[in-house]
Amino acid sequence: MSNPLNLEIQGPQYISGTGSTTFEFSDTVTSCVFGFSKINAEQEDSVEDMQDFTLQLWTNGANGSTVTVNQTVGGFVPDETYSYVTCLATVGSTPEGVTLANSAKMPLGSSALVTSSIGGPPALCLGVLSGFGLQFTDDTDLDGIGAGVGVTMVPSGTPEIMLVGNGSLIGDEQAAASNTVSGGLICISAAALEAGGFNGTMVATAGQTNIWEWLLSNSTPATPGLFLQSFYFQWPIAFGLGGGPWFQSITAGGSNPTISSGGLAVTAYLNGYVNYGERHSPNQQPATYQTANYVCLAAAT
Amino acid sequence: MSGLPDPLLSVRTQQSRSYSSPVGQLLAFDFSSDIGDGQMILGYAVSLSGWCLSYVTNSVSSAENLAVLGINLVPNLAGTTLYVTANAYMSDNKGDAAGSPEGAPSTMVQVTAVALIGTSTQAGSFVGNVYQLESGATSYETYGSPVYGGFLSGFMLTSNDPGSVGSIALNAAASGPGSSFTLSGSATTTDVTTTGTVDAFAFAYPYPYPSASGTPPFANFQIVQASVSWSAPSSSGMTGQFSATFTPPSGMSIIQWGVLVNALTFDYTKSELQFVQFQFVENFPTSPPYGGSNTVSGQVVMNIYNPDGVPDWIESTSSAVFSVIAQFGPS
Numbered sequence: 001m002s003n004p005l006n007l008e009i010q011g012p013q014y015i016s017g018t019g020s021t022t023f024e025f026s027d028t029v030t031s032c033v034f035g036f037s038k039i040n041a042e043q044e045d046s047v048e049d050m051q052d053f054t055l056q057l058w059t060n061g062a063n064g065s066t067v068t069v070n071q072t073v074g075g076f077v078p079d080e081t082y083s084y085v086t087c088l089a090t091v092g093s094t095p096e097g098v099t100l101a102n103s104a105k106m107p108l109g110s111s112a113l114v115t116s117s118i119g120g121p122p123a124l125c126l127g128v129l130s131g132f133g134l135q136f137t138d139d140t141d142l143d144g145i146g147a148g149v150g151v152t153m154v155p156s157g158t159p160e161i162m163l164v165g166n167g168s169l170i171g172d173e174q175a176a177a178s179n180t181v182s183g184g185l186i187c188i189s190a191a192a193l194e195a196g197g198f199n200g201t202m203v204a205t206a207g208q209t210n211i212w213e214w215l216l217s218n219s220t221p222a223t224p225g226l227f228l229q230s231f232y233f234q235w236p237i238a239f240g241l242g243g244g245p246w247f248q249s250i251t252a253g254g255s256n257p258t259i260s261s262g263g264l265a266v267t268a269y270l271n272g273y274v275n276y277g278e279r280h281s282p283n284q285q286p287a288t289y290q291t292a293n294y295v296c297l298a299a300a301t
Numbered sequence: 302m303s304g305l306p307d308p309l310l311s312v313r314t315q316q317s318r319s320y321s322s323p324v325g326q327l328l329a330f331d332f333s334s335d336i337g338d339g340q341m342i343l344g345y346a347v348s349l350s351g352w353c354l355s356y357v358t359n360s361v362s363s364a365e366n367l368a369v370l371g372i373n374l375v376p377n378l379a380g381t382t383l384y385v386t387a388n389a390y391m392s393d394n395k396g397d398a399a400g401s402p403e404g405a406p407s408t409m410v411q412v413t414a415v416a417l418i419g420t421s422t423q424a425g426s427f428v429g430n431v432y433q434l435e436s437g438a439t440s441y442e443t444y445g446s447p448v449y450g451g452f453l454s455g456f457m458l459t460s461n462d463p464g465s466v467g468s469i470a471l472n473a474a475a476s477g478p479g480s481s482f483t484l485s486g487s488a489t490t491t492d493v494t495t496t497g498t499v500d501a502f503a504f505a506y507p508y509p510y511p512s513a514s515g516t517p518p519f520a521n522f523q524i525v526q527a528s529v530s531w532s533a534p535s536s537s538g539m540t541g542q543f544s545a546t547f548t549p550p551s552g553m554s555i556i557q558w559g560v561l562v563n564a565l566t567f568d569y570t571k572s573e574l575q576f577v578q579f580q581f582v583e584n585f586p587t588s589p590p591y592g593g594s595n596t597v598s599g600q601v602v603m604n605i606y607n608p609d610g611v612p613d614w615i616e617s618t619s620s621a622v623f624s625v626i627a628q629f630g631p632s
Contacts, residue, residue, distance in 0.1 A: 109373055109457055109498065111432045121343045121422055125378040143396050146324050148386050150375035153344045155429030155448075155484070155503045159422055164432055166373045166388055168324055170398045174368070174461065190341040202377055202384040204327035229377065230386050232325035237357045237398055289400070291325030293386060295377070 003197030003300035005095050005188070006030075009225035011086035012037040012255050015057075017078030020070040023087040029062035032089035033100040033184035034069050035128030037226040038253025038269070041073075042080035043246070049139035050075050050247050053169065056131035056182060057085060058104060065091070074133065084255040086225050088186065088297065097192030102130055103163050105180035111152065111162040113185055118159050124188040124200050125151040126295045127163055128227035131182030136173040142247040142274060143237055144170035148230025148293070149183030161187055168232065184227075186295070197222075197300035202229065204293045209268050211254070215298035218262035225297035226257040226266055233272035234289040242283060245274035252292040264296040304552065304631060306508050306518040308343055308419030308426055311335040312557040312628040314350065314586040315385075315414070319407035323354075323389040323399035330414040333381040335630075344417040345383050346428040347374045348502040349453045350560035351411035351585065351601065354391045355576035357400030364573035364607040365393040367466045367493050371457035372410055374500070376430070383414050393463050405576050405608075411585055413559030413626070415504065428504040430454050434473075436487040436497040448482040449524060450503030451475045452561040452624075456488045458495040467492035467571040469605070472564035473501040492571045502561070511550040511629075523547045524561065526624045529601070534615050538578070538604025545625035546596040554593045556630035560585075562623045567605045568616040577605040579621060593632060597625055 010023040023034075034057060041055055054074030059067060067089065073081050090098055097119030103112045127149035134145060147167035154160040165181035188198065199215040216222050231252040235245050250273075254266035270292045277283035315328040332342060352372050356365050369392040377384045387410040391399035401407035417428045432455070451473040458469070473486035488497030511519040525545040532540040547555060565579055584599035603621055607613040 107433075109371075109433050109455075109500075121341050122378060123341070123380060125345075125376075127375070127377055141396060143398055144324070146388075148325065148375055148388070150377045150386060152376055152432065153346060153427070153429040155346075155427050155431060155450075155505070157425050157427060157505075159344065160429075162432075164375055166375055166386075168388070168390055170392050170396075172394070172396045174394045199380075201379045201382075202327065202329075206322070230325050230375070232322055232388075234322065234324070234398060234400070237359050237396065237400065239358070239360055241359065289322035289324070291322045291327075293325065293327045293384075295379075 004195040005098055005192055005198050006090045006092050007198050007299045008091050009088050009223045009297060009299045012084035014082060014084055015071045016082045018071060018073050020068055021085060022066050022068045025065045025089050025091050027091035028065055029067055029089045029091055030094040031100040032062055032067050032087055033102055033186055034085055034087040035130040035184045036083050036228045036253060037086045038084040038255045040082050040251045041076040042249040044077045048246060049141060051139045052135045053145055054133040056133060086227055088225055095192060097189030099187040102184040104182045106165040108167045108179050108181060111164045113163040115161050118161055118187050119189040119192060121159060121190045122187055123190040123193040124186060125161055126186040126200055127151045127229060128184040128295055129229060130184050132167055133180045134167055134169040135176040135179060136171055137176055138173045140171040140173035141245050142171050144168060144234035146232030147181045149181060151185055200295060200297040202293060202295055205268050205270055206291055207270055211268055212263045212265045213296045214263040216262045221301045222259050222298045223301055224257035224259050224264040226254055227295040228253050229293040229295050231292045233287040235274045236285055236288050242276045244276045248273040248275050259298060264298055305521050308417050308423060309521045311416045311418050312559045312626055313414045314559045316411040316585060317387045317409050319409050320401045323408040326387045328385045328387055328412055330383040332416045336381055336418055339420050340418050342416050343419050343422055344428040345378055346415050346430050346502050347376050347385050347454055348413045348561050349455055350413045351580045353406045353409050353576060353578035353580045354389055354399055355402055355405050355408045356391060356397050357402045358397045362609050364575040364609050365397045366463035366573055368392050368394040368460050368463035373455050374412060385412055387412060406578055411581055426505055426507055430500060430502050431484055432500045433498045434486045434501055436489055448475055448503055448505045451484045451501035452563060453499060454502040455500030458488050458490060458497050460493050460495045462494055464493040465571045465573050466490050466569060468569055469567040473499050475503055511548055519550050521629045522626060524624050524626045534617050536612055536614050538602045538615055541601045543601060544596055544598040547627045549595060549629040552632055553629040554632040555589050555627045557628040558587045558597050559626050560623055561626055564622040566620045568618045569605045570613045572607045572613040575606050575608055579603050
């Protein structure tokens with residue numbers, strides 16, 4: 001039995017490398033949005049310059065009550081790279097004022113997925129990260145990497161929204177002009193949210209963090225939904241650090257959200273490493289700056 | 302709320318933390334105190350008020366070429382709070398990036414957020430942002446009566462051939478006539494060849510500014526172009542003492558204010574740069590004027606700087622056109 005808005009949350013579910021996962025809902029999926037709740041991407045031995053940093057979710061759409069989400073990996077070692085993915089869907093029918101959709105491969109800094117029929121003033125307008133494709137023009141060291149998405153209102157006479165995306169790749173080479181970010185859009189109108197049984201918020205982290213964000217009455221049986229909205233890592237930049245920095249690994253997110261006293265509770269991990277040394281004398285360094293921001297949801301069951 | 306128009310405009314300001322990540326900082330703008338019974342957020346938008354972009358480098362040099370320079374603001378709405386991810390980008394494509402270098406201002410971003418609050422959507426009233434307007438090439442057409450704006454909400458300059466920079470110019474604008482307006486903007490440099498885009502903020506609102514001869518309802522806000530007195534340039538930049546005086550409706554005073562930027566020009570001797578800033582160093586985040594005054598004031602610093610060798614800094618021909626938006630509420 002779904003909540004008054006027919007919203008169901010499934011996941012997080014694990015995808016290894018270039019694999020896929022299938023979400024099974026209680027009824028026919030009429031709209032859905034998917035995104036990362038956790039990413040882990042690595043390079044083998046971490047003594048190589050890299051050109052491509054791509055982790056991309058995609059789907060061919062819902063099939064009855066199931067949604068299969070696939071993952072593409074570029075540059076990272078597939079065997080060492082994985083994600084946890086969450087899927088939010090309307091089942092049976094899509095109520096007025098609920099908009100869920102994904103947009104793939106937006107150019108950095110741009111907007112996409114213009115939606116005009118959002119059913120009135122919005123109460124939740126949230127972007128969730130579902131992929132990034134960041135490339136340099138040649139193999140290079142890596143000093144910084146990040147991506148994020150959001151939802152902006154368009155200056156027009158009717159409530160109209162757009163998904164916006166951004167990303168960054170910093171190193172010794174120019175970032176390719178075709179770099180992209182992918183995201184999902186969750187928009188719930190104020191009138192729809194008044195029906196109850198669903199809520200969301202955002203939280204920021206700068207390291208491993210135990211998150212607890214109140215969302216629903218603690219007597220409401222519910223399922224949690226954790227989505228990564230953005231992440232960024234920047235490693236030490238200083239004179240005399242030695243060779244590299246060669247990319248080693250990034251981890252951002254949580255895989256085990258639960259509902260505790262009406263709040264979403266999860267341990268969110270955040271760490272990224274580069275190597276300033278050689279294969280046999282590694283000088284592994286954590287990030288100087290790191291951030292990850294999350295969309296936290298709860299849907300009554 | 303009693304005495305206030307429907308819809309009303311709500312204004313908030315925040316700045317990102319210094320010595321923290323230049324990218325991905327989440328700023329929370331809580332509008333709940335302005336939302337009365339039966340009201341909701343009808344629309345939201347962000348505007349770029351100030352910033353500092355400052356290099357950390359992997360060499361003995363403090364200043365580097367310009368290859369990437371920009372600010373990007375990404376909004377998300379959750380209930381009555383607008384969350385804005387502030388992203389400050391700076392790179393020379395040689396391993397140098399935005400950060401917090403010793404002996405120089407830290408990279409940071411100052412943001413004004415605006416929400417349109419009321420009981421129901423009204424035709425022709427809106428707030429919103431447009432992203433990635435190409436310099437002088439692409440524009441966005443919108444309708445409303447009247448449309449206010451545009452104002453800068455972000456910009457991006459990128460170069461395929463990084464080099465020293467002679468000047469940086471950023472602007473956003475809206476042009477009429479009537480209820481059909483076109484938003485446009487430009488981000489350009491001299492000496493180093495760049496591709497530029499700007500993000501813009503605009504809004505439309507139905508009621509006029511308060512006036513003695515007019516008939517209510519009046520707007521609960523006013524936008525006044527700031528009057529600025531600039532100091533002579535030095536290595537510390539140009540310091541601008543600014544003020545803006547408002548005329549609140551009877552029984553109301555300024556309860557919030559923020560800064561909206563129209564145009565900035567940083568003139569510079571062709572040189573590498575350690576940092577570039579248009580940063581409010583007093584009264585930001587903002588607080589209501591002392592003693593219920595109708596004038597807001599503060600201090601802004603504008604500079605572009607290279608400390609290596611014989612230092613270079615901003616030239617006196619540089620300029621800034623910015624406005625103060627004040628929100629009025631019961632005194």
